[in-house]
Amino acid sequence: MAAKSQDLGDARWDDIRIFLALHRHGSLGQAGVRLGLDTSTVSRRLTALEATLGARLFDRTREGLVPTRVAELVLPAAEAMEAAHRRLARDASGAEADAEGVVRLSVAPGFADSFVVPTLARLRARHPGIRIELDASVRVLDLTRREADLALRSVRPEGADLVATKLASGRWVAAASAELARDAGRVEAWDALPWITWDRDLASFPPALWLARHAPGAEIALRTSFFRSQITAAELGLGAVLVPEPYLRVHALAPLGFAGALEASAAEWPIDHLWLVGHRALRDVPRVSAVWSFLVEELRSR
Known part of the structure; x- marks a missing residue:
């Protein structure tokens, strides 16, 4: 099934919520438990969303669901919808949105060892639902291509899609x-x-x-x-x-x-300067926003 578009404008929020749960948990059963739905309902809603988009979002394997390239392409838009929905709920009720999921962080190896890794236990205590993937290599990952969610850099990257703040x-x-x-x-x-x-x-x-x-x-x-x-x-x-x-x-x-x-x-x-950099479209996604705020708090105090 070929994708008609990566635009989620015609998709219902309830279906997007199911897509995000499936992407994070990798199985119909676990996503259903997370959302309080039975497996058949989750499967039916996933099929409906794939029909709306005109594309398959997951490959079904014995090990579980594997996101397709289309799923990775629509993920930022889905997370942006989630962030907007949570902001609406938070503004209406005063409740704080939960932060959960994987945040991929790109940091030079020496800085990672000395300053980032020692903070991770505190991050987990504050946000137990967040899982960090740390790329501590000299290779500069491209945030605009979703190779990482956040990066710590000594040079501020240029690009209209990026946001940055100087930490030190x-x-x-x-x-x-x-x-x-x-x-x-x-x-x-x-x-x-x-x-x-x-x-x-x-x-x-x-x-x-x-x-x-x-x-x-x-x-x-x-x-x-x-x-x-x-x-x-x-x-x-x-x-x-x-x-x-x-x-x-x-x-x-x-x-x-x-x-x-x-x-x-x-x-x-x-x-040297230290910049925290992220993608503008992900800045208000709860998991990314939580790690952003934590790094600002930790690294500006040093």
Whole structure:
């Protein structure tokens, strides 16, 4: 059955509600339990919705229902209808909408380990119905194509479909283990220390450029583009490292003291910004809105 349109304008809200329950729970039985309907009613209403759209929404398998590509295409519109319906009910009764379902979050690996993962137990305690899928890779996911629901980025993405808010700004600083920082004292030349830096695939990354410019003759104790490994190596005393200043509060690292002659080079330490980014169409969906508000609260306080 070919899709006539991904427009849900002709669909009834009750059928959209069933579609969302089926997408979230993956079976007619579980969706029925969630909605207080018997399985035959859920199946009949799903068939009616598919007829309205002119497209199959789920493949029926032994393991349950598998969303089709059309189902993924109409999901944002269905969630927007859900958000509008809940806003209407909330405004009328003062009741707060439940937040439940999967939220896919894209975060750089080092930031995920240090700042996001430690907050997830608090998020679950507040919103037990939300399940997080964390993509902690260096690959930049495309929010406009629904590769993620929310992202934390150091550069604000452009696009009319995206909304963003700045959470923080922080300068990179030279740091080392407490023992190495104490032994180094007031550093007279950046070249005098062994350094941990980025691998050649990220040679154009601003912290790597700073080190190449201001410590060209330094011994490189470790090259790796895995930031968590850089931090662990620095904590163990392998060498000095450039890190954003907030990391000093969550890792066993101390800022390096330096002589006045190095003040000009220290003034060139890169500055990072932290942006929370989402798709405009999903911003008021309860599960996305709840995680958005939680991240703003948690990360602006650091």
